[in-house]
Amino acid sequence: MSGLGGDEGGAEAAAWYESAVDSMLFFRCDVAESLGAMRRVAPGAPLGQAFAVYLGLLGTERAQAVAAGEEFARFRADADYTAFTERERAHLCAASVWLGGDIERAGALLREVNVGWPHDTLALAVGHQIDFFTGNADSLRDRIAGALTAWDEDDAHYGPLLGMFGFGLEETGHYARAEEVARAAVERQPCDVWGIHAVVHTLEMRGRFADGIRYLDARTRDWGANNMMAVHNWWHYGLYALEAGETGRVLEIYDATLDPASSSGLALELLDAAALLWRLYLDGDEALRAVGDRWGPLADAWAARDDGPHYAFNDTHAVMAYLGAGRVREAEALVADRAEWAARPHPGVTNHVMTAEIGLPVCRALIAFAQGRYGETVDLLLPLRGRLQTFGGSHAQRDAVQRTLVEAALRARRFDLARTLLSERLSLRPTSPYNWLAHARLAGELGQAALAATAREKATALAAPGKSALDGARAPL
Structure with missing residues (x-):
């Protein structure tokens, strides 16, 4: 393996490097x-230095x-860059650029690495995650597609x-x-937890x-524990x-795997916890009673982090947690802090654009929703609904925001808009009980009792296979 700065470390260093890359690919701890x-x-x-930055x-x-x-x-203070290869310098440049806040340019630099070195697995894997963080679905697909024909299919x-x-492919609708x-x-x-995750996303988007x-x-034995994707894949199960x-099964999953007391408390895991509970928050009083006091510890976990303006996608989920716990002042304080930061220039910082244009x-909108100002929620979210991908995450993750818009439109009695939004959802995912239940609510509000009853019956019929699958589930919690 090249890229270790000449002969330093030799075969032993190369073996450890390959072990680290392999662990990254399979999300091993x-x-x-x-x-x-x-x-x-x-x-x-x-x-090794670039990898540590990543x-x-x-x-x-x-x-x-x-x-x-x-x-x-x-490292940079003492490094002799003239002694490094072009590929090594490219990785160091990408690492430096990302540290400086330009996530998108770092991803572009790593893509250039793979044009010249399509077998550079580190560049492929890290670039793929950058595409995910920036919501760049086309690159999420094409970065890997552009390297595949250079690989031997027998390669591990x-x-x-x-x-x-x-x-x-899933994020681009194929x-x-x-x-x-x-x-x-x-x-x-079988232990490819990211591959399992890709299958799961596809089934989610197809309503299966x-x-x-x-x-x-x-x-479950392949994905359910002892890897860095376990909590996220449990979120998908939820x-x-x-x-x-x-709802009972959802909360069992939350308590066993997503609750801050059960998980590692890392941002990406707290994000999943907030996203799952927020969907129940949107479901109304009965679901809120079922959730009970789970919001409090989650809000505490976010407050303890004191992250500052680091990643806007995380900020929105921290706000969900504060609002779910009834701690509106903390949500407003977070927004005020990010607004003050975003008002100052931060050239080349991707999160600045994410925060100013989408995150804030x-x-x-989430705060307005929690305070019953549903029309304001609609007015804030409607112009963004086609651009939410630009602050990261997947379609499945961002659907929490899209559902907030649907719910706000219903509660604000913006029925023409609600009909349009639900028509879109039903046309894309006609097998989703959630979509049919929302459609039933709309029909009920419009006095269309027969249509509401038909939609509820449809939702019940569509939910039945899932209930049956859960009844026979063997996945341990």
Whole structure:
């Protein structure tokens, strides 16, 4: 393996590097341990330094990012860049640019790496995650597609590439092809939790939640614990249970895997927790009673982080947690802090654009919703609904905001808009009980009792396979 700064460390460093890359691809928890071993053997290796920066940034954890930046600055102060290869310098440049806040340019630089070195797995994997964080669905697909023909299909890492490609296909709406590719990835490597995640996303977007429950249930040993995707994939399981109308099962999943007392408390896990509870928040009084006091500890966990303006997508979920807990002042304080930051120039900082253009209006819309100002929620969210992807996440994740718009339109009695929004949803996912139940509510508000009854019957019939799948579920909590 090239990229270790000449002969430093030799074969041992190369072996640890490959182990770390392999762990990253399969989201194993020992990736930092393997990288640490590699860097002890070859402390001046440029790829080890870049890799450490990537790890410090991939979790969207501000404290980790700051620590990675400080360590990288010490390396750069003494490094002789003339001794490094072009590929090494490209990685160091991408790491430096990302530390500086320009996430999109870092992703573009890594894509250039893969034009010249399509087998650079680190560049592919990190670039893929950057595409996810920035909501760049086309690049999420095409970055991997552009490298695939250069790979031998017998390579041990070809399977994870297929899993990444499958996710990109799903996010760009190629659902049948996405499912085919992602399933092929998992057939190659049953422990490919990102490939499993791609299959799960595809089933979610196609409204096949009963199939999703059975798929996850059959593979729980491969994805359900001891990897960095476990909590997120449990969140997907919770979404399936929610579609089935099984609030009790949703909360069992939350308590066992997403509650801050059960998870690691990392931002990406708290995000999932808030996103799941917020969907129940939107469902009204009965669901709110079922949730009970779960919001409080989640809001405490977000407050303890004190992240500052680091990633707008995280901010919106912190606001959800504060609002769910009835702590409106904390939500407003977060918005005020981000607004003050966004009012100042931050050239080249991707999160500045994300915050100013999407994050702040979404947060304000959530606050308005919690305070019963539903018309204001609609007015804030409606202009953004086609641009939400620009502040990151997946279609499934951003649907919490889209549902907030639907619910606000119904409560604001903006029935023409609600009809349009629900017509879109039903046309795209006619097998979703949530969509039919919302349609029934709209029909009821319009005095169309027969249509409302038919829509409720449709929702009940569609939920039945999911309930049955959950009744037979074996996934341990």
